[in-house]
Amino acid sequence: MQPNPTLAIVGSGPAGCYLAQTLRRSLPDAEITIFERLASPFGLVRYGVAPDHQGTKSIQAQFARLFERDNVRFAGNIDVGSVVTLDDLRATHHVVVLATGLARDRRVGVPGENLLGVFGAGQLTRTANSHPLEKPTLPPLGRTVAIIGGGNVSLDVVRFLIKTPGEFAGSDVNDVALEEYAAAPVTHIDLICRSSPEAAPFDPAMVAELGKTPGVQFTSLDHSTADGTTSVEAHPAALAALLPSTPGGTPRVRVRLHFNATTTRIIGMDHAVGVEVRRPDGQLQTIPAQSVITAVGFDCDPSDPLIGDRGASQETGYLAEGLYRTGWAKRGARGTIPENRHCAKAVAAEILEYLAAAALPAKPGYAGLPDAVHDRATDYAGWLRVDAAERAAAPGNRSRKKLPDHAWMVATARETVQK
Structure with a gap:
């Protein structure tokens, strides 16, 4: 009997969230962990869409429902490549997907x-x-x-x-x-x-x-x-x-x-x-x-430990056995946010085909990662505390007042901020 798949997605922007949505529908018993270097999810939608385009940013509500589902975990404050290595993720998960986007001008x-x-x-x-x-x-x-x-x-x-x-x-x-x-x-x-x-x-x-x-x-x-x-x-x-x-x-x-x-x-x-x-x-x-x-x-830094020298491909999300990419990390900085959904469906199909054909060994998933990861990670409940704090601090003509630095966000997520 095959074990339930354990999946790691690196990046919580549209590319990662669309992929997680697609995979969860086909693999309801899979454990999906979405890793993010910040204490907030949503990536490009939160920090790359112009602040006066709130209609575009409203897609965050759809992605928020993803993290409220069983078997989907948000692991914030985890910089894959420094806090945890790609090899660590591959050793503990059946599939790892890079959905990191491209941030460099x-x-x-x-x-x-x-x-x-x-x-x-x-x-x-x-x-x-x-x-x-x-x-x-x-x-x-x-x-x-x-x-x-x-x-x-x-x-x-x-x-x-x-x-x-x-x-x-x-x-x-x-x-x-x-x-x-x-x-x-x-x-x-x-x-x-x-x-x-x-x-x-x-x-x-x-x-x-x-x-x-x-x-x-x-x-x-x-x-x-x-x-x-x-x-x-x-x-x-x-x-x-x-x-x-x-x-x-x-x-x-x-x-x-x-x-x-x-x-x-x-x-x-x-x-x-x-x-x-x-x-x-x-x-x-x-x-x-x-x-x-x-x-x-936008493009990637060639020294990036995850995607720096991998190039872009329109053809496939496959990089190596059990390792894939989606979104801009796959096809380069082209296309709108909704186009990431089409990309996610194509990459998900590749992943599902791989999982159906492979003889999967037991892998512990998130639980098998080093203690340092568990000690450092912020969760989705922590993000909800950040979200509530930002909305409460907003003046009457703003939708929110974002917390200005990473340490403050982490402290708020962990309820250790000085009030």
Whole structure:
């Protein structure tokens, strides 16, 4: 008789939670433990989704029900690779799945990228979301900012920079960072996109959302034309609707969208002072800026002990016997949160096929891990205490006030915090 499978999932974001949901439906008697380096679950949803997109974050309620089920354990405050090794997990579990995502801002790959004043969009988003391992305040950006990248993350950054503090009502934004930024906000943004207006990978709904922010003027510059101009009709509908938005009087913020502009270098000696772009005809143009934000995607640190040198694959989640990966750890930083569900179903099918064919030895699962893991781990009940504390601390116009550092979160989870 086969023993009940013991499964370890590393990462409690959407990829890990979707996979656990799928596996639990097919393996109701399996023991599933989801490991997370923080004391809070939900990963990207909690710390990577923009703080003013509470509708997207509401999926946390669905994932929360997962941890309320029998045989599903949350093991927070466990950094796999340091507190416990991957080999430890594989020795004690029949299946281990890496669902760690990709957190490092991808490099643009141009000279000047290491200058002072160059920041990654992921860093800024984590700060705005009060990530406990990120800096609590935003870096000084100056009045003029260039953003390199033409995807939805770049629009998240634009939206954060152009909103006034009052427009974050209902969010879980980091108010310390927001108030400091609002004291000297950006007044001019250049968004640099190498695509044409027609091919720009913006979500139309996110483009339309920008147009709802008062006091902002949007203009477009197409570097494939002789004079840089293009008719509004040449843009997709969402962009076309955005461009005529000219506020009465002097705009509070000006946003200029550059299309068909390829970044060739970031200009500066010690500190960034602008971005050089190449037009399709080969001519170069300088875009002045007091800071530069890169938003060209995410990748993993090659030195990461879990997925650093494994590469990405669209074909399979299989890495070795009993070892799999899912989500961005599998396919790279592409796709939306719901797409992780499709990925999870495919990887779950591979795992189920393996478990059905394998002669499984008895493995103790979570109980067989070293005592140091059990002593350090926080559980789901601990997360509920953190959740309650954050909601109770929230001012009337916020959904929550996140605990600002990791140690405080762990202490709250364990009920050892000083009240």
